[in-house]
Amino acid sequence: MSDSDDRPLEVWLPALERFSPAHPLQALLARADRLDNGPAGYMQGLDGYFEAGVSPLPVAALTRELLASDAGTATWLCADPAWVQPDMSGARLLACGRMPLSMDEAVAFADALQPVFEEAGMRLEVSTADRWHVRLPQGLDLPVFASPEQALGEDLYTHLPQGSEGRRWRVLFNEAQVLLHQHPLQSVRAAHGLPPVNSLWLWGAGVLPARVRTSLAGVIGDDLLLQSLAKQAGVPHAGRTPEALAAAAAGWLVDLQDLPVDEIASGMATALQAQARRQPVRLAFASGERWLHRPSHRLRFWRRTRQ
Structure with missing residues (x-):
């Protein structure tokens, strides 16, 4: 050449x-x-x-289509399993996705979270062990979600959806944290020297681009x-x-x-x-x-x- x-x-x-x-x-x-x-x-x-x-990229719909071929015209949101570490000033997002997590563990964690999402009219789907997606109802107003790239290593609360339109998502985030923290699998993971899966990171919302x-x-x-x-x-x-x-x-x-x-x-x-x-x-x-x-x-x- x-x-x-x-x-x-x-x-x-x-x-x-x-x-x-x-x-x-x-x-x-x-x-x-x-x-x-x-x-x-x-x-x-x-x-x-x-x-x-469209910008930002609708990451959830794109990755769900690749993994499950069912993105269709629905609105999707990434809900990736994450590790959050509390510190003196708040809490930091230390890992998001790509965690040592088996499919059986992922399903067990997701089953515990499912009622919270269903109550909000949403459906949590475990696409792979470290890639989870939420199918959202039509017409739902969505705030700006920060990508993991923006939040990793930083105080995560500064990267949660802000304002009145972000309130429902902050509540959902907190409820998911409580359920995951209380899950019996956390002690099993700790005994094996594995980091906790104690949070979800919500991001990448959108519809599959035409x-x-x-x-x-x-x-x-x-x-x-x-x-x-x-x-x-x-x-x-x-x-x-x-x-x-x-x-x-x-x-x-x-x-x-x-x-x-x-x-x-x-x-x-x-x-x-x-x-x-x-x-x-x-x-x-x-x-x-x-x-x-x-x-x-x-x-x-x-x-x-x-x-």
Whole structure:
């Protein structure tokens, strides 16, 4: 593939500050051309790659459709199992989804919560062990829900729905916390050294978009929402492996933004460097910085990595 190809391979990486000067990708940055900053953050990054005609993205409907194929025209809300840790100033959201949780445990927790949701005219669905969804009644006014990305590590009460329209959701959130805290499975998990599932995080409300568009030719990644968007946009998807990365062609997106940088160094950097010798590669960091590396840039031997 020649340098004249104007459709680079897109590589989405963690925040730039996480990469040490000795990281193998720094050699590519040293010889690449700096571009204008792009979107920063997970949700904004996805918005930059896909157009769904609505913002924020209706995460719940998109992921429910991928997992259960029944999103239809209903309004959905993510209710992901979460771990909340009280502290002196309130409580912090330490984990959301991706928790060590079996399907049997998820169903047991959800069964305890179901009456609270049914009383509110909603239905809690366990799509996978760590992805739960709520089917909402038609015509329900919805407040702004913060994404886990916004709330993780922070005082969660500042990220709950605000105002009078958010009151019912704050009440629901508190009732769910009480029921989960009292659940007998919590002591079993503690005995096995597992974190508690003592809260839900409500977010990503909306209806499945009529159409999703993207300029990407395909995506490589393990993120569920990315897979959902790719499916709705009608572009191919492959799991994240060194082999898939080595075979990635122009116009594809390689999603590495949720990986530890050491794992990228040991498992992905060699394939990325090989790709950069063959075709243009745009390196987009979750913190917004972007560089374009073309095959001919390898001749810029006088450029040194950052110290």
